[in-house]
Amino acid sequence: MRRRSELDAAKTDLNRIRSERDQYRRGAADAIEALERLRAAFDALPLGVVIVDVNGNEQLRNEEAARLVDARHTDALAARALSDVLVEATSGETGRVIELHGPPPRTLSLAGAPLISASGRVGTVAVVQDVTERYRLDAVRRDFVANVSHELRTPIGAIVALADTLAAEDAETEVEIMRRLAARIAHEADRAGHLIDDLLDLSRIEGGELQREEVPVRHLVTGAVDRVVVSAGVRSSDISVEGDLPQTTLLVDASQVEGALVNLIENAIKYSDPGAPVFVSATDDGDRVELVVRDRGIGIPPGDRDRIFERFYRVDRARSRVTGGTGLGLAIVRNVARNHGGDVHLDSREGEGSTFVIHLPRASTGQTAKENS
Numbered sequence: 088m089r090r091r092s093e094l095d096a097a098k099t100d101l102n103r104i105r106s107e108r109d110q111y112r113r114g115a116a117d118a119i120e121a122l123e124r125l126r127a128a129f130d131a132l133p134l135g136v137v138i139v140d141v142n143g144n145e146q147l148r149n150e151e152a153a154r155l156v157d158a159r160h161t162d163a164l165a166a167r168a169l170s171d172v173l174v175e176a177t178s179g180e181t182g183r184v185i186e187l188h189g190p191p192p193r194t195l196s197l198a199g200a201p202l203i204s205a206s207g208r209v210g211t212v213a214v215v216q217d218v219t220e221r222y223r224l225d226a227v228r229r230d231f232v233a234n235v236s237h238e239l240r241t242p243i244g245a246i247v248a249l250a251d252t253l254a255a256e257d258a259e260t261e262v263e264i265m266r267r268l269a270a271r272i273a274h275e276a277d278r279a280g281h282l283i284d285d286l287l288d289l290s291r292i293e294g295g296e297l298q299r300e301e302v303p304v305r306h307l308v309t310g311a312v313d314r315v316v317v318s319a320g321v322r323s324s325d326i327s328v329e330g331d332l333p334q335t336t337l338l339v340d341a342s343q344v345e346g347a348l349v350n351l352i353e354n355a356i357k358y359s360d361p362g363a364p365v366f367v368s369a370t371d372d373g374d375r376v377e378l379v380v381r382d383r384g385i386g387i388p389p390g391d392r393d394r395i396f397e398r399f400y401r402v403d404r405a406r407s408r409v410t411g412g413t414g415l416g417l418a419i420v421r422n423v424a425r426n427h428g429g430d431v432h433l434d435s436r437e438g439e440g441s442t443f444v445i446h447l448p449r450a451s452t453g454q455t456a457k458e459n460s
């Protein structure tokens with residue numbers, strides 16, 4: 088009898104042990120799954136993460152960290168910076184930004200912090216981020232603001248100086264002198280206004296929004312030529328439309344495309360001798376329409392051809408000042424072309440002239456400026 092009850096008790100113990108074992112197994116499996124989930128989540132992060140324990144032994148390096156720091160071409164600098172940050176982080180939050188020469192050149196930001204749990208410090212973590220694009224955009228923005236300030240300071244400085252001169256004149260001063268000073272003030276104010284108009288145009292066009300309408304290519308060309316004849320006061324005979332204009336229509340933002348052509352024609356006039364001919368033409372090869380503006384002006388040196396489409400870039404600053412250019416015209420033209428899924432090309436010979444061609448796809452992709460930048 089006693090034996091039987093002992094046997095029962097042993098059986099019960101065994102069952103309990105079995106159930107506890109199953110519970111532990113389930114717990115262990117759950118813990119492993121949770122760890123794997125965590126690991127996958129770390130690998131999905133767009134940030135590099137490296138974790139070490141209190142003895143400095145590495146416990147985790149996610150995929151992004153491996154990509155950023157262990158890449159074949161990465162300088163030893165990145166690996167060194169990472170281990171320095173992990174050591175420094177044992178005594179508090181730390182960080183630095185490093186430049187890698189590449190290729191390709193990159194800027195990495197590293198930040199480190201101690202990992203503290205309820206029982207105290209359990210290790211350190213470092214986060215690595217590729218900030219190349221952010222730093223580049225910051226530099227572009229800083230440059231842009233500096234350029235705008237510089238460009239505005241010139242006419243505004245002149246207005247202040249001229250106004251001071253005017254204010255200092257007395258009743259004896261000839262009216263003619265007063266008039267000349269006032270006219271120069273008006274001229275400088277025009278320049279500042281022109282720059283602000285171009286900046287507003289550029290920012291609207293860079294926004295990429297298009298008011299598309301079906302418009303005959305013919306109208307775009309003749310509309311642009313008429314606008315220049317009226318605004319620039321040039322003789323219409325100086326600008327000739329070459330060849331037959333295609334009968335094609337395009338689904339484009341007509342005011343943007345016409346404005347881009349106006350910019351090119353005005354440049355062709357500005358950078359040619361007075362009275363020199365300017366030729367405007369258009370062709371349609373079935374897939375795309377080409378709008379062409381050709382001049383026999385001063386031409387553009389080879390070294391400047393890639394850069395003239397940048398904002399504020401001018402080959403000859405002094406000449407641009409005389410002609411009243413803002414340095415934004417070609418940046419606007421390129422943005423307009425790209426907004427329509429096209430581009431602008433340049434062919435030029437110094438001393439002989441330049442040809443600018445805007446390519447516009449017939450089936451425009453509707454690509455936006457943002458996608459291009």
Ligand code: ADP
Nearest residue numbers: 354355358395401402407412413414415416417
């Ligand atoms: P700007 O207001 O100075 O004309 P753009 O952006 O329109 O600015 O042009 C940038 C620079 O490109 C000009 O300053 C000039 O040096 C050069 N450029 C543009 N168009 C021509 C052209 N048709 N012939 C010669 N140089 C040109």
